[in-house]
Amino acid sequence: MGVKLELTHACNLRCGFCYTDSPRHTLARTPELADADWLAIVDEAIELGVLEAVITGGEPLLRRELTLAVIERLDAAGVGTTLNTNGWFADDALADRLAACRGLSVFVSLDGATSATHDGSRGVPGSWARGVAGIDRMLSRDVPVRVVHVVTPDTEPETEALIELCWQLGVKSVQMTPVVPTGAAARGGEWKVDSARLRRIADRAGAQWPGMPVSVRTGSVNDGMGPTRRTPLSLLVRPSGTVRIESINPFSFGDARRDGLASCWARIAEGFDAPELMAWDRKLGVIGDYARQDVVPYLDDDVPADAASTSAAARAAALSAPVPAKARAREPGPYASVAGAHAHARELALARRYRSGAVRVSGQHVRIPATGAITRLNATALTVLDACSPGTAADVMAALRAAYPSEPPDRIERDVRGTIRSLAARGILRPALAAGDLPSTADGTVDLPV
């Protein structure tokens, strides 16, 4: 069983496609649960035996201490936890606390290889630079960072350059996500992209950028299909405490604070396949468009499952509710071109310092005591390991370029970075700022099973 906790409505960004319509709720200051309520819900979730949790918003780090307390409590109980964030607030102190959570995976939204494209998509100048800086701080502490890339007609031209940038930074995986047309995206806009093209990009990237899986998420505007109806495996708690099955299902099954999670779960198990809800699901499957449904997730207020409809007046109010304007772009800046952005990512990656992990090295063999795994390195890979224990990728490049002055520097650089990624994935190398001896094993999940 899993839980998804939307800790806050509020967000500092202004994405036109926001599936939770957070900018509208930010402006309206929509009420949300107090810290003590959330911590009680988390305690009950742990008591009920949840295995996975997704912490999301809005931007959850706008409630920083609550978010950290929730993550630390879940992690201490052995719950696999994922944090969804835009990275803006990931400073050194925050990254240190996240690094101490061994079962945590962090998903950061990044929509463009350049600040121009990303900031345009996210509506706030500076969001690319802040996001990339946050990613680097977390990776420098071995926090597993995975990038979620919302692909729209505006961001798609930079998708391949963004994947390359993610590999340069050392990101663990990239998930391309076409827009899910709920919330703000259901108000209008052109979001559809060519899924087949995205899948081809993902296939190419898998071969070109080893050790960094690239995938395409389904369940979006392109699929035209609703949620599969089967016994739910997870539940979602909205900022108000309202409980739903999951993001793309708009019906609520009680209130976590008032009724308790166990009671809400019992209601879901009893009523998830009620005729009215199945009718909503079937219609979605036919029309393939959330925006034309009687009840639209996140655009309409949460609708109790036993009511299962909303009024025309409520819909009109939701469509006409004021939303904050996107901020105007600043001067282009150094990361507005792909070349400038890639140079920045390269600079960050080459400066990252490493140390040896908790391993035993004998000749060309390395044993990782925690897993019993044994890895064999050739002479060049051993040079990389030596120069990074401790040292930076730039130190390794200097060593190899001195030893092989006729070897093309580009080739050496790519080899060095690929090898560091490979050794770090096994825990043979650790970023110097990492906590503990062993890397996190969290694969994470961008969402919960439905």
Add this chain to the structure above:
Amino acid sequence: MDQNEQQDTDYEAPKVEDLDVKESPATTAAGAAVSPPA
């Protein structure tokens, strides 16, 4: 052959290879190679 040429010839792409460890170290054998890009 000068030294640079000698070193150039010697450059080999880094290779990181996971070994298949069966029940005891004595049975260690080469498994599927996982290497960085050549």
